[in-house]
Amino acid sequence: MDETKNTPALILNRQDYKENDSLVTVYTPCFGKLTLVARGTKKLSSKLAGHIEPLTLADLLIIRGKGFDYIGSAITRAAYLGIREDLNKLYYAGRAINLFNRLTKENQSDEHLFFLLVTWLEILNDFCLFTRECGELVLAFFTIKFLAELGYQPEMYRCLGCSSSISPGLNYFNLLNGGLVCAGCFEKNRLAGGGGGGAFRTELLTISDNCIKLMRFMVDNRFKSAEKLKINNKTLKEFSGLLDKFILFHF
Ligand SMILES: [Zn+2]
Structure with a gap:
């Protein structure tokens, strides 16, 4: 060196x-x-x-x-003065930076991770009319893209069990494998004993159609589009909760 x-x-x-x-x-x-x-x-x-x-x-x-x-x-x-001068922005920037620090390892370089965080901070810095709901939204947006870059991008279009496209209605999110499971596969697995019954249930959460849509949107779009998103609090809470559980499960 x-x-x-x-x-x-x-x-x-x-x-x-x-x-x-x-x-x-x-x-x-x-x-x-x-x-x-x-x-x-x-x-x-x-x-x-x-x-x-x-x-x-x-x-x-x-x-x-x-x-x-x-x-x-x-x-x-x-120096991101637009963040430093807004306590609400500062709080969410702190959470993103702490998460980033916690989940990255020393001496493993990934320039995409660097640019992901810097781009997100720039968007947060310039964000107008920043409310608490905006904070939860942009933090979730950062988290899902960060996880994807770390190799944990969830499968959001096809069932992990049978590969058929996910239709609206009752669906599950598999924390272990990171992706959606259809109600049919859930039922089959349950009847078969679920590969350990209780353990299987803790790996699966029900997920609403709105939450699936929001997750797909964030995976497929740039941070900048967060400013145009109108999300109800219930969906946002469900999504943030799911991300927290997903991180707890894997890190
Ligand atoms: Zn299935």
Whole structure:
């Protein structure tokens, strides 16, 4: 590895380290997630401190160290003031960044993940008339695309059991395999003992037609279209709950 590298990086987390330093978790397009030391950030004269706060996109010079690599210099590229100045936006940005930090592993690079998060933050930054419902919606939008990029894109058009197209009515979402199961397959499985009865039931949730439509829309469309979506709270709650259970099941 080279002694130094220049890279854009999104700051995910910062914590105090030793007497005067910080430990900073960043995500970069080419090197993935890294934990770096920023030296002297608690001194008033620090030139780094203002550029390494979470929710900052910065250009970093990274220098190879004996233990942790460290940040030689940092220049802010985007501070997302539209998010920082709106507590509601800040809350949802924090949740997305925490989820991103929790589900990504160190030193595995995926530039799509980097651009997914940066694009989403830009949309959130510029979002007009941002309500709590908007927050739940854009967070769910981020989550489903993030999961897809991690390799957990749910099958939303064909039944996982019999491959026939899903028709409106009673359907289930299979948490284990990530996708829809038709009522016919559910019934067959139940009569056959469900491959463990209780276990089978905990892997399946009923899912409403509106929730299926919303999930398909988010998988197939760009974040920008969130501003035009009109979703009732019940569907949004169902969808967010399903995503939470799906994440709990797999991570
Ligand atoms: Zn089926």
